[in-house]
Amino acid sequence: MAKTLYDKLFDQHVVAQRDDGSVLLYIDRHIIHEVTSPQAFEGLRLAGRTPWRVSANVATPDHNVPTTIAERAKGVEGIVDDTSRIQVKTLDDNCDEFGIVEFKINDDRQGIVHVVGPETGASLPGMTIVCGDSHTSTHGALAALAQGIGTSEVEHVLATQCLVAKKMKNMRVNVVGVLDEGLTAKDIALAVIGAIGTAGGTGYAIEFAGSAIEALSVEGRMTLCNMAIEAGARAGLVAVDDKTLEYVKGRPLSPKADDWDAAVSQWRELVSDEGAHFDAEVELDAASIKPQVTWGTSPEQVIAVDQLIPKAEDQADTVSRDSVSRALSYMGLKGGEALSEIGIDRVFIGSCTNSRIEDLRAAAKVFEGRHVASSVKEAIIVPGSQQVKKQAEQEGLHTIFEAAGAQWREPGCSMCLGMNADRLGQGEHCASTSNRNFEGRQGAGGRTHLVSPAMAAAAAVAGTFVDFREL
Amino acid sequence: MKAFTQHFGLVVPIDRANVDTDMIIPKQFLKSIKRTGFGPNLFDELRYLDVGEPGQDCSTRPINPDFELNQPRYAGASVLVARDNFGCGSSREHAPWALDDFGIRVVIAPSFADIFYNNCFKNGLLPIVLSAEQVAELFDQVAAEEGYSLTVDLAAQTVITPAGKVFNFEIDQFRKDCLLKGLDEIGLTLQDSEAIKKFEQAHLASRPWLQASEEKFSA
Numbered sequence: 001m002a003k004t005l006y007d008k009l010f011d012q013h014v015v016a017q018r019d020d021g022s023v024l025l026y027i028d029r030h031i032i033h034e035v036t037s038p039q040a041f042e043g044l045r046l047a048g049r050t051p052w053r054v055s056a057n058v059a060t061p062d063h064n065v066p067t068t069i070a071e072r073a074k075g076v077e078g079i080v081d082d083t084s085r086i087q088v089k090t091l092d093d094n095c096d097e098f099g100i101v102e103f104k105i106n107d108d109r110q111g112i113v114h115v116v117g118p119e120t121g122a123s124l125p126g127m128t129i130v131c132g133d134s135h136t137s138t139h140g141a142l143a144a145l146a147q148g149i150g151t152s153e154v155e156h157v158l159a160t161q162c163l164v165a166k167k168m169k170n171m172r173v174n175v176v177g178v179l180d181e182g183l184t185a186k187d188i189a190l191a192v193i194g195a196i197g198t199a200g201g202t203g204y205a206i207e208f209a210g211s212a213i214e215a216l217s218v219e220g221r222m223t224l225c226n227m228a229i230e231a232g233a234r235a236g237l238v239a240v241d242d243k244t245l246e247y248v249k250g251r252p253l254s255p256k257a258d259d260w261d262a263a264v265s266q267w268r269e270l271v272s273d274e275g276a277h278f279d280a281e282v283e284l285d286a287a288s289i290k291p292q293v294t295w296g297t298s299p300e301q302v303i304a305v306d307q308l309i310p311k312a313e314d315q316a317d318t319v320s321r322d323s324v325s326r327a328l329s330y331m332g333l334k335g336g337e338a339l340s341e342i343g344i345d346r347v348f349i350g351s352c353t354n355s356r357i358e359d360l361r362a363a364a365k366v367f368e369g370r371h372v373a374s375s376v377k378e379a380i381i382v383p384g385s386q387q388v389k390k391q392a393e394q395e396g397l398h399t400i401f402e403a404a405g406a407q408w409r410e411p412g413c414s415m416c417l418g419m420n421a422d423r424l425g426q427g428e429h430c431a432s433t434s435n436r437n438f439e440g441r442q443g444a445g446g447r448t449h450l451v452s453p454a455m456a457a458a459a460a461v462a463g464t465f466v467d468f469r470e471l
Numbered sequence: 472m473k474a475f476t477q478h479f480g481l482v483v484p485i486d487r488a489n490v491d492t493d494m495i496i497p498k499q500f501l502k503s504i505k506r507t508g509f510g511p512n513l514f515d516e517l518r519y520l521d522v523g524e525p526g527q528d529c530s531t532r533p534i535n536p537d538f539e540l541n542q543p544r545y546a547g548a549s550v551l552v553a554r555d556n557f558g559c560g561s562s563r564e565h566a567p568w569a570l571d572d573f574g575i576r577v578v579i580a581p582s583f584a585d586i587f588y589n590n591c592f593k594n595g596l597l598p599i600v601l602s603a604e605q606v607a608e609l610f611d612q613v614a615a616e617e618g619y620s621l622t623v624d625l626a627a628q629t630v631i632t633p634a635g636k637v638f639n640f641e642i643d644q645f646r647k648d649c650l651l652k653g654l655d656e657i658g659l660t661l662q663d664s665e666a667i668k669k670f671e672q673a674h675l676a677s678r679p680w681l682q683a684s685e686e687k688f689s690a
Contacts, residue, residue: 038504046659133561151564162667259678418499439494
């Protein structure tokens with residue numbers, strides 16, 4: 001029977017089937033960070049359990065780590081915030097105690113879990129990958145079944161190497177045609193969420209397919225799969241092609257020599273079969289996508305840069321009227337404005353969505369020869385990992401950012417969620433390359449607008465939202 | 472895990488769709504390394520007028536009188552009713568921990584985000600899906616009647632209104648059993664240890680690079 005890519009990945013990992021349709025799903029890779037793991041390790045200790053296959057795990061601190069050069073230089077002990085320091089130290093202690101490999105705060109492999117996994121080869125095609133973080137869907141770009149889990153499941157995976165799972169439904173999002181030059185996976189992701197809504201993918205694994213997806217780089221596919229969760233889907237997927245193999249080859253933990261050939265012959269099968277059944281299919285024309293900007297407090301509240309912000313009274317039903325009205329009020333908007341009427345206070349380029357080398361290159365291209373507007377308080381560029389930082393510095397991107405008046409920081413999650421010191425103040429508008437524009441996400445009272453790296457850089461230069469191609 | 476069988480409790484309405492986990496428990500409280508103590512910071516940004524920080528004495532903070540959880544008529548509520556896509560966003564289990572710590576035992580909505588829904592069951596918290604029309608009916612009744620309370624019976628899969636109207640709900644058998652008996656899921660899975668070992672051996676043998684990479688990993 002013809003199978004989807006998701007069906008194949010799922011079926012290859014079923015350990016045991018239960019009567020109610022749930023299965024024990026074997027987990028190949030478990031990635032751990034400091035925020036969602038301490039209670040899981042504590043649970044293991046209390047029950048006297050140990051990790052089932054210790055080498056399946058890899059850890060790195062990312063959410064709490066400071067990104068300023070001065071605070072970061074002193075390592076864990078230098079973290080000023082007591083609770084953040086304790087949480088990072090707790091991860092170190094737990095990994096040491098249980099013998100888990102950890103890329104510690106200033107290790108040259110440290111970074112955001114979803115950047116580090118693929119770039120080290122810890123995440124590979126065909127794997128099942130879990131992490132106590134919803135953006136684990138990112139790794140699906142490598143044709144891996146990757147999903148976010150809660151802390152109880154982190155403990156469960158540590159103790160049993162399995163997840164109790166039920167098969168999701170299959171959705172395919174076909175993005176056909178050719179994307180305009182300079183537009184990116186971020187614009188596709190936001191356009192998809194705008195089309196299907198933040199709950200449109202609930203209960204599904206979404207496979208992204210079509211000529212526009214094939215044309216994306218593997219890093220772009222990561223951006224897209226990363227945002228699958230913002231459409232409600234726990235897992236996003238892209239089939240294996242030559243680009244996937246080229247990306248994976250030569251990574252520190254990728255298979256070598258004969259193993260490489262054996263792996264490739266298995267990985268080549270990681271595509272949906274002709275005629276495989278999808279429970280839902282969505283089609284988008286890439287050529288119709290313009291630079292996307294969110295105006296509200298949910299990723300689905302998104303428009304193209306040249307569209308007007310919606311008005312509450314134009315909404316079809318009471319529930320939408322209420323949510324649009326609430327979002328407008330939180331964002332300090334009336335409805336009906338152009339995006340160019342919004343004054344930008346801060347700019348954040350980074351996060352597991354958009355902190356890879358090609359994201360930084362796209363931002364640098366816009367910043368080159370230009371300067372951050374005087375009305376913008378701060379523009380920070382936070383690379384996704386130590387490796388990305390090193391690469392960017394070799395290419396001289398950091399000098400472009402600094403010459404433009406932006407700050408070049410140390411790797412971590414940073415202002416995507418502001419668990420460290422990088423936060424928005426009350427009422428501040430931020431052009432952000434992150435993934436969530438929820439109320440208070442980047443700081444209490446902060447107002448987030450999700451955009452691509454090029455659009456964020458353009459917003460930094462213009463002090464408001466402009467089409468980066470018209471700057 | 473905490474068991475859930477039956478519950479009778481006061482209902483608090485949160486009339487919003489897309490209630491996200493950042494809203495349920497903002498990130499600054501995620502720095503705790505414990506599972507408990509999140510209740511005072513449940514819906515922190517909606518509940519209080521100042522900016523919440525970990526370690527504060529919440530009893531002296533200025534409260535937002537407009538927010539439902541602060542209204543006297545909903546004091547002591549243990550059943551929360553909300554609109555579509557409740558619990559979307561981050562996978563933080565701190566969200567159900569905060570709801571539980573506050574005293575919420577049941578959340579009723581027309582739909583839930585997957586990870587949040589799953590996380591509830593690990594913590595003796597029961598998420599119930601009713602239709603949008605049924606939820607709308609509950610909102611109307613809560614607004615109309617002070618002290619409005621519901622009876623929830625997990626074994627019978629029913630929600631019963633004060634007037635005796637019964638709403639049936641669906642739930643996976645495995646999740647239901649675990650919750651009714653308060654079973655330790657890890658302990659249950661470990662009963663299949665032999666099957667896991669057998670699977671693992673064959674799985675890794677046919678994917679030798681998983682093993683090979685791990686040696687490098689530890690090096």
